Amino acid sequence: MYNGLCERCVWSKEIRSDRGSLFTLCTRGLTDPAWPKYPRLPVLQCTGFEAGPLRIIFLDVADAPGAPIPGAVSTLNRLVAESGARLIVIGADEVQNWLEEHRAEAPARSFVILTTRSLPDTVPRDLSDRAIRMDVTRGLTGEQAAAALAILDSVL
Ligand code: SF4
Numbered sequence: 001m002y003n004g005l006c007e008r009c010v011w012s013k014e015i016r017s018d019r020g021s022l023f024t025l026c027t028r029g030l031t032d033p034a035w036p037k038y039p040r041l042p043v044l045q046c047t048g049f050e051a052g053p054l055r056i057i058f059l060d061v062a063d064a065p066g067a068p069i070p071g072a073v074s075t076l077n078r079l080v081a082e083s084g085a086r087l088i089v090i091g092a093d094e095v096q097n098w099l100e101e102h103r104a105e106a107p108a109r110s111f112v113i114l115t116t117r118s119l120p121d122t123v124p125r126d127l128s129d130r131a132i133r134m135d136v137t138r139g140l141t142g143e144q145a146a147a148a149l150a151i152l153d154s155v156l
Pocket residue numbers: 005006009010011012013025026027028039043046047048049050
C-alpha cells in the first residue's frame with residue numbers, strides 16, 4: 001500500500017500486527033502528544049515530514065531492441081505511481097555502486113531491479129533476490145508489477 005509522504009518520512013515505522021497485517025505508525029506522535037498517532041493515509045501534505053530513505057526501481061533495458069512497448073510502459077508508470085518509488089535507469093551491474101555512492105544523500109529503504117538480462121552469477125544474492133527478469137518482447141507484465149510491489153514493500 002502506498003502511504004504517500006509517510007513512505008519516506010523518518011518518523012514513519014511499519015508495524016506488523018499479531019495477525020500479520022502491516023500498518024504505518026507515525027512515531028512523531030510518541031513524543032508529541034498533539035500529533036495524530038494514526039494519520040489518514042495516504043498523507044499528501046504534512047508539516048512534520050522529514051525526508052528519509054527512498055523506494056527505488058532500477059530499470060535496466062540496455063539490451064532491449066527498438067521502441068518501448070506501450071502496454072508495458074503504462075504498467076511501469078502505474079507501478080511507479082502506486083509505489084511512490086524513484087525510477088532510475090541503469091545497467092544492472094551498476095546498481096551496487098549506485099547504492100553505495102548515494103548512501104548518504106539518497107539511502108534506499110527498499111529497491112527492485114527490473115531487467116531484460118539474466119544477471120551474472122557474480123551479482124550478490126541481496127541484489128539478485130530483488131531482480132525481476134522481463135521478456136524483451138513483452139516488457140513489464142501485470143504479474144511482474146505486482147511482484148515488484150511486494151519486493152518494494154519488503155524493507156531492507
Ligand atoms: S510526520 Fe507526517 S509524513 Fe511523517 S510519518 Fe508522521 S504523518 Fe507521515
